[in-house]
Amino acid sequence: MKQITTAAAAAFLCSSAAGQSASVSMSAPASTVAPGETLTITVEAQFDAAGALAGVFGAAGLFGFGGDIAASGTIATTSSASTLVVDAQLDFAPVAQLLTDPGRYALGAGGRGFDGGLAGPSRSLMTFDVTIDPAANGGDTLELSYEGAVVLVLGDELVTYSTDPGLNQQTLTTTGLTLTVASERLCADQNGDGLATPADFNAWILNFNSGDVRADVNQDGIISPADFNAWILAFNQGTSGPICTP
Ligand SMILES: [Ca+2]
Ligand SMILES: [Ca+2]
Numbered sequence: 001m002k003q004i005t006t007a008a009a010a011a012f013l014c015s016s017a018a019g020q021s022a023s024v025s026m027s028a029p030a031s032t033v034a035p036g037e038t039l040t041i042t043v044e045a046q047f048d049a050a051g052a053l054a055g056v057f058g059a060a061g062l063f064g065f066g067g068d069i070a071a072s073g074t075i076a077t078t079s080s081a082s083t084l085v086v087d088a089q090l091d092f093a094p095v096a097q098l099l100t101d102p103g104r105y106a107l108g109a110g111g112r113g114f115d116g117g118l119a120g121p122s123r124s125l126m127t128f129d130v131t132i133d134p135a136a137n138g139g140d141t142l143e144l145s146y147e148g149a150v151v152l153v154l155g156d157e158l159v160t161y162s163t164d165p166g167l168n169q170q171t172l173t174t175t176g177l178t179l180t181v182a183s184e185r186l187c188a189d190q191n192g193d194g195l196a197t198p199a200d201f202n203a204w205i206l207n208f209n210s211g212d213v214r215a216d217v218n219q220d221g222i223i224s225p226a227d228f229n230a231w232i233l234a235f236n237q238g239t240s241g242p243i244c245t246p
Pocket of ligand 2: 215216217218219220221222223224226227
């Protein structure tokens, strides 16, 4: 009888493992950035406990994570990170440390303790701010990636998903983030061909109607009819007219 129970449990773990997964992704308010801009990056785990039952560690779900943020790209060493915060629900032994290594921006870790995992399909792990190199040029890039592990509570087991998996660890898939510095242009250049010509008149109308940020010629953050006068003024100034980003 005992053997049958063990076999049944093994069969259950085997069949449920196939659907279980974890991955980590990063997001930003925008992928196009301006020199000197500071924006908040969110690191988020997606996971699927695939029907695992509660065990000695509590309810199935996200148990914790630990990892760091690698930076590459043309402005990796001249941009910087700040304000690193681990998600408040990962309240067991949280670590939030900014790093001075130019290729590594931050290190974070946190867990759920022995009161169960965090259920759901996704969970914020941590957030941090990135300040883009003030001297960056259009086309410069900053690529951020997560390297580390996410641990799930699955029944009586803690299962580790790692970007560098060891024995009995699963592979953690990750989606990095590329921030691209917008190129500066004449505000009057509405079609992005690098020139301010009469063709940009129609282009402004198209941008205005579609809500394209380039239509905000006076750069007050609002696309309004006032930008039409601003476009005429900018156009008449020729190549010495105002510069917009993007
Ligand atoms: Ca143009
Ligand atoms: Ca405007």
